């Protein structure tokens with residue numbers, strides 16, 4: 001779908017071009033030679049498996065990495081017992097790191113019996129110097145390690161690691177570069193993530209993201225629009241605009257533009273039927289955006305608006321730059337302008353110094369806002385963040401008890417919110433055949449609720465009207481209506 005580059009026409013005996021993305025296509029052509037040798041030796045194409053940890057940003061990055069691998073000639077595999085395995089890592093909470101260490105142990109055992117296998121690591125966790133030290137010390141079987149800023153150089157790095165023994169490591173501290181027009185292998189035909197910006201400038205005191213993803217950089221609107229036009233021509237009906245803080249999109253461009261204006265322009269693209277975006281920081285959510293949402297036919301009736309805590313005191317400690325009252329008045333404005341909007345959120349329990357009173361404020365907010373769904377997290381200490389240096393970390397048993405109480409409340413309210421939809425007929429984008437029951441298909445409402453209904457594969461990618469017959473807490477059973 002991108003400017004197709006014919007790798008066979010590239011002269012790999014010449015010097016590599018210095019400009020991007022031509023340089024990466026040159027290295028893809030070089031890697032292809034390696035793949036040809038592999039096929040001659042083994043009588044089959046090499047299999048590549050990418051495992052994605054973490055957020056939608058990583059999921060999109062993995063599609064780009066797979067696009068490059070497929071272009072080179074690898075065959076996509078879901079099985080980690082493959083010739084090339086890449087872990088695209090997350091480090092937002094400690095347990096994300098632990099998963100990777102655990103899986104590497106398993107891969108090591110497999111590689112001992114399959115020594116030709118190549119193992120690569122990339123993503124946020126690789127931006128932490130302690131991780132790199134540990135890899136060098138104890139995981140010598142890993143072949144390639146790169147970070148978040150040089151992901152566009154994957155083909156070049158892969159070529160280096162295929163040609164030599166030992167571990168190739170390339171980690172950058174930051175970058176202001178955005179490389180366009182590399183290949184992408186989309187997971188779904190009918191929907192796609194679209195990066196609109198990279199990095200984060202907010203430095204919430206608990207969060208490691210600004211340290212591992214660098215400063216905010218927005219893509220140019222014309223590049224984004226062109227990408228979405230091409231996606232639409234390729235059959236995509238829903239786009240999810242991705243950024244750590246989409247509400248500050250465009251502020252640092254040479255010709256500044258607001259996120260609301262970008263949405264207006266995307267709305268005009270024919271073929272695109274649904275627009276979603278994440279994540280919205282409450283402090284930057286503008287009146288203009290609310291207005292655009294109100295008037296839009298395509299922007300989904302769903303907003304993910306991370307609260308993090310209901311206590312203004314804790315919010316200040318978190319450096320969130322809004323308080324409880326401000327958040328509530330924002331919710332009021334949104335509900336007034338877009339009455340059928342579904343709100344979802346992220347909440348952290350057990351931030352250092354959180355008292356029972358602070359926690360009760362969070363519980364109160366959950367009740368007052370009435371979220372359709374909420375992701376709840378136990379605070380995880382991330383080395384290098386200001387919150388990690390605080391003395392008053394909360395004991396584990398206290399946090400766990402609060403977490404359980406919060407989860408119960410979130411689920412109770414979400415079920416109540418969902419049940420209000422029962423009996424309604426809503427447009428649903430059908431996404432897949434149900435894993436458990438093949439006579440059903442699964443889709444999403446504009447509000448992001450999931451619905452299962454009798455159907456067949458041909459319905460995938462279509463928006464159909466569905467009567468929501470039975471509410472099962474956070475999902476529905478329904479039936480297509482004409």
Ligand code: 5AD
Nearest residue numbers: 206207306346347348377378379380
């Ligand atoms: N501990 C727990 N949760 C965290 N998040 C970010 N950093 C941490 C942390 N140190 C959560 C926030 C954010 C979501 C993506 O992850 O709620 O919105």
Ligand code: SF4
Nearest residue numbers: 200202203204207209
């Ligand atoms: Fe982390 Fe805050 Fe940036 Fe979100 S806005 S990525 S929570 S620092």
